[in-house]
Amino acid sequence: MANTFTPPxxxxxxxxxxxEKQVGDSDPSGRTDVINRVEKGILANLKKLINTIMDGAxxxxxxxxxxxxxxxxxxxxxxxxxxxxxxxxYQENVVKAWAHVTLATGTPSVTDSYNVTGIADGGVGVYxxxxxxxxxxxxxAVGGIPVETGNAYLCGTALAVGxxxxxxxxxxxxxxxKNHTVIAIGDQ
Amino acid sequence: xxIVWQYPDGSILQYQFVDVFLGRERxxxxxxxxxxxxxxxxxxxxxxPGLAGLPVQIVKSADVPHDRSTRHAWRxxxxxxxxxxxxxxxxxDPPQSRRQQARAELLALDPKAVKPxxxxxxxxxxxxxx
Numbered sequence: 001m002a003n004t005f006t007p008p009x010x011x012x013x014x015x016x017x018x019x020e021k022q023v024g025d026s027d028p029s030g031r032t033d034v035i036n037r038v039e040k041g042i043l044a045n046l047k048k049l050i051n052t053i054m055d056g057a058x059x060x061x062x063x064x065x066x067x068x069x070x071x072x073x074x075x076x077x078x079x080x081x082x083x084x085x086x087x088x089x090y091q092e093n094v095v096k097a098w099a100h101v102t103l104a105t106g107t108p109s110v111t112d113s114y115n116v117t118g119i120a121d122g123g124v125g126v127y128x129x130x131x132x133x134x135x136x137x138x139x140x141a142v143g144g145i146p147v148e149t150g151n152a153y154l155c156g157t158a159l160a161v162g163x164x165x166x167x168x169x170x171x172x173x174x175x176x177x178k179n180h181t182v183i184a185i186g187d188q
Numbered sequence: 189x190x191i192v193w194q195y196p197d198g199s200i201l202q203y204q205f206v207d208v209f210l211g212r213e214r215x216x217x218x219x220x221x222x223x224x225x226x227x228x229x230x231x232x233x234x235x236x237p238g239l240a241g242l243p244v245q246i247v248k249s250a251d252v253p254h255d256r257s258t259r260h261a262w263r264x265x266x267x268x269x270x271x272x273x274x275x276x277x278x279x280x281d282p283p284q285s286r287r288q289q290a291r292a293e294l295l296a297l298d299p300k301a302v303k304p305x306x307x308x309x310x311x312x313x314x315x316x317x318x
Contacts, residue, residue, distance in 0.1 A: 103256070105249060105252070105254055106249075106252040106253045106254045106255070106256055106273075107190045107202055107204050107249060107252050108204065109204055110204070110206045113206055113208075116206055116209075117205060117206055117209040117231060118203055118204055118205040118206050118209065118232070119203070119204055120201055120202070120203045120232070120236060121201065121202045121203070121204075121259075122201050123199075123259055123260065124256055124257075124259045124260070128236060130231070130232065130235045130236070131235075132209060160235075162234075162235040163235050163236060172291075174288060177256050
């Protein structure tokens with residue numbers, strides 16, 4: 001005997017005085033009502049969670065676009081005060097930008113990155129990264145290493161709020177094209 | 189797709205946008221070329237001093253030399269109606285290259301083949317390299 005499935009025919013529920021659907025109203029299985037209640041529960045908990053993350057600020061949760069926009073906002077921690085808590089996440093210790101730069105062709109390329117808009121090539125081993133969201137000042141910290149074998153290092157030549165200019169140099173000081181990584185932390 | 193600025197001395201600066209940024213900033217109906225040129229003016233020229241007002245061109249990646257050992261001699265030119273980066277053979281090697289070359293020559297010397305009368309000349313070259 002072949003299996004047959006007949007989908008249930010659900011009709012729009014008649015509004016009650018309480019404007020709430022009731023179990024078994026027009027869906028004998030009661031599944032519609034259960035789904036509605038679960039959705040409400042999830043939304044209520046989502047509101048609590050997001051309000052907690054957003055430090056008590058209130059938002060309009062009536063449309064999914066608003067919720068989706070909030071979900072992509074990122075978590076903004078508070079600034080540190082006093083001795084940092086063990087494993088504490090603060091504004092000051094969040095990585096603000098990083099980049100993996102490769103030189104497979106004649107044009108240097110940012111293969112992977114965060115908060116980087118592009119790279120300028122000023123010559124062999126001479127580069128400038130541009131930041132998407134600028135730093136608040138030019139006293140941020142930058143680290144970087146070549147990711148190829150050979151004795152070389154990164155040497156910063158100019159820190160600006162919107163850019164970091166640097167050279168990849170061999171040990172004798174000669175600029176050299178090498179794949180490398182850069183990471184930056186500071187105030188924004 | 190690199191965007192290239194030309195300095196008054198003929199040397200160039202090329203810039204490559206991150207794909208994520210370019211995709212995000214591109215306007216509806218705007219071509220990649222138009223977006224790169226617009227963002228070059230609106231974004232890069234504001235970030236990197238000295239670029240505003242310089243001649244600027246969009247160059248296809250295929251029209252940029254792959255051999256970066258000649259990077260010092262790269263020049264912007266218009267050929268067949270489109271911008272290209274070419275190697276100008278008349279541009280002299282930068283001082284670093286001569287230094288590197290001299291260093292390589294010294295390192296390649298066979299100590300056993302060096303005659304005593306060659307030593308002053310070698311010392312002189314060594315002083316230039318160090």
